[in-house]
Amino acid sequence: MSKRVLIIGAGGVGQVVAHKCAMNSHIFGEITLASRTKSKCDAIARQIEQMHGRTIRTAALDADDVSQTVKLINEVQPDLVMNIALPYQDLPIMDACLETGVDYMDTANYEPKDTAKFEYSWQWNYAERFEQKGIMALLGSGFDPGVTNVFTAYGAKHYFDQLTQLDIIDVNGGDHGKPFATNFNPEINIREVTAPCRHYENGSVVETPAMTMSREFTCPENVGRYTIYRMYHEELESLTRHYPQLQKAQFWMSFSDNYLKHLEVLQNVGMTRIDEVDFNGQKIVPLQFLKAVLPEPSSLGPDTKGKTCIGTVLKGLKDGKEREVYIYNLCDHQDAYREVRSQAISYTTGVPAMIGAKMMLEKHWHKPGVWNMEQFDPDPFMDELMVHGLPWKVRE
Template sequence: MKVLMLGAGAVGTVSALKFKQEAMLQQLVIADAVSARASLLADRLHDRRVSALGLDARDRGALARTIRETGTTLVLNAALPATNLQVMRACLDAGSDYIDLASGGTDADGIPKLKDQFALDAEFRAAGRLALLGMGADPGTTNVYAAYAAKHLLDVVTEFRVRDGDNSVCQGHDGFLAAFSPWVFIDECLCKAVSWRDGGFHLEEPLTGVEPFDFPELGVLNCFYVDHEESQTLPRFFPGAHTVDFKLCMDQATVETLRVMKRLGLAGKDRIRVGDASIVPRDLVVSLLPQPKDLAGRMHGKTCVGTLARGVKSGESRAYYIYNVSDHETAYAELGVQATAYQTGIPPVIAARLIHEGIWCGAGVMSPEQFDPDPFLDRLAREGMPWRVRDDTARAGLLPVRSRPSRETVAA
């Protein structure tokens, strides 16, 4: 297995550390737009199979040349979603499989969306190559949990509710922060969120639909609509589900900070003039926030990511929450990272192994729920992310909520 990994941030660090543990790894090339960052991570791994280089993931030509010159068989794109299409096309040019972690949100901002990536399906099929989209924690493991529920727990699936909870505190910092890419976090929270119900996709207003959810080991936390890939792919591959949505827990201070940010234009993605300078407001905000890789060792608490599946089993209504809880201090003790990066960086490495072994196989553009969940979940538990199933049939796992009516309906 020869891997080219784009991005040497918090998630890329976890993936690189896990790739190092793979006996079948022949080569790992770590590439980042900041070459010093890639070199620093490669030096940390101290493995003859690992090298580093400076590379802009938006440069399709340079990326294709690098894939060819290094003999890369799989590209893991751990860079920003804005690079997805260029990287996918470079993989087609050079003949490599592809994995990424997330796609663009619903804003008309030029960032590639899921539909843009799925539009390359025929080209990947013709090339005999696989592009696996959204293979992190959520999306990623949450999609696999959905497939597990459909295969083992329910005869008929009627709902998927993805719920992400976190009770973390950061030592030495009591302000706004994000445990993964702050740019992406702001984006998915402040754009309209896709949900699926009654046979159609809907756009929910940002930071609405507040709902208390009882998370294992964390307790009851308030969750809000956030735009996520699962709400678009799960209805596509489980057409019997009449409701699919995603909600993320946030405390009131985070919600208010995001709202103020939006009101003041600080979440803006377009360049503006400030005196003699030209800046992008969101880039300025992100530059002032702690970077996710620098949170390792400072975060305390736990994060829970899971999928609540409702449906029918043997003629009776059933509900199950399939989830993983990861602890920041445990993640730091094992890999020197924080738990959110840990949960996100491990799944693509497992997927890469399954693709290399031919266990997850196919050609085209695909989503995690299209594959057999069992080999992935077996490996997930052994890699430090034990997953569990909570029977929510007779408990208030999903409490009733009166959400405001959706403002928009969009075509499927």
């Protein structure tokens, strides 16, 4: 039986989610796409009608306003609210779902607007209320977090008796031809990259300055060799919680010298600040101004060429012997653009969001409370990745 969903957020990832849901009408029978800027929703709706012959509804919504979201949920009557908006809006949307008794999911954990700090504690604190209400929240159903959590759970289930080390490696081998641009929301991207690095070692959190640890990594299948930098990413928090036997857990991402040089200059001149400054009698946040002048990530699709390579390197013990396994996905930017008019960064986040929703709506994953991806059986999700555009491989 097809279901009704409300998708909040019409950026690059929201566009992919709307397309992929529309392409699976046997599950997603009625789709409403809402955003602060309704014209963005309308543009995506026109794309979907032209490419897939489906009509979706659109709505204007300020997701910071709980009452507005409650009103829209009551009008739409969805089976699931898919939060593809900004991390700042996670808690208001969760509040609206609690008030209306509707299941919730997102792709990234909560982050306060005024502090560059993202962690799960705020959302985990909702667990008892969601359980009492009899509704479910699925956190971080993107790629990283999301698929990387499921890769870890799949590896732990099928390849290891005990996991001892986890390295999540995110390489974007694509080139958009711009002097400087971010592949997803510039504000979130720059806050994430400039934050102090944290990794887990022997049961403790180790903090180091941002971007100070790097190494070379060769991607499989001739994608290339890249410099990857250790940084903090939210899935480490949940994975070390649910796999306490991990002795070491790290996250790595590739960056070009060009990107890092631009970022260094922007930091030095104060353009990455998230506090307000006075400008011509007005208060502005430099990073938000920078976001306004940088290329919109959703506009990068036509020109981006190359592939992403994202996966997990797992080390541990099997039958008393040491083992190392690499589970990964390659995604081609141009293939993604042809299918949904977005580059692979948005695609690799949007497709798992649709699959996570499918898991919930079909009750493969459904339990009252607040949950991370690795807390469910990974097998059905891994099967869906193969079907919906993100095939994976395992290398010993």
